[in-house]
Amino acid sequence: LQRLALSGRWLGADGMAALAIAFEQGCCPALQRLELDRNALGDEGAGALAGALKHGLPSLTWLSLALNSITARGVAALSVVRVLRRVRQLDLRSNDVMDQGLAALFCEEEGAHLQ
Numbered sequence: 182l183q184r185l186a187l188s189g190r191w192l193g194a195d196g197m198a199a200l201a202i203a204f205e206q207g208c209c210p211a212l213q214r215l216e217l218d219r220n221a222l223g224d225e226g227a228g229a230l231a232g233a234l235k236h237g238l239p240s241l242t243w244l245s246l247a248l249n250s251i252t253a254r255g256v257a258a259l260s261v262v263r264v265l266r267r268v269r270q271l272d273l274r275s276n277d278v279m280d281q282g283l284a285a286l287f288c289e290e291e292g293a294h295l296q
Contacts, residue, residue, distance in 0.1 A: 197226035201233035227255030253282035
């Protein structure tokens with residue numbers, strides 16, 4: 182499986198936590214593209230995803246998190262685990278990321294290659 186499209190499924194933080202467990206346990210090691218836009222993940226869901234990205238999904242290069250009510254706090258959770266070394270395209274449209282979230286993404290060299 183190289184692409185997983187779960188846009189608009191309203192997973193929420195609990196659904197993301199369950200999915201994150203599967204990813205952490207080695208599910209989908211060849212996954213390159215993950216579409217999670219419009220899932221009401223919030224910062225809690227972003228944090229769960231960050232944990233999954235730290236331990237799983239080694240091939241991921243494209244991540245869509247648009248329209249998920251993610252704030253700077255959720256983006257900071259993603260940037261702390263340095264997942265951006267692998268991800269080449271990150272979609273955070275229509276979230277409440279603000280300047281603090283962008284700073285978290287781009288304060289390290291890892292974010293410089295993002296589109």
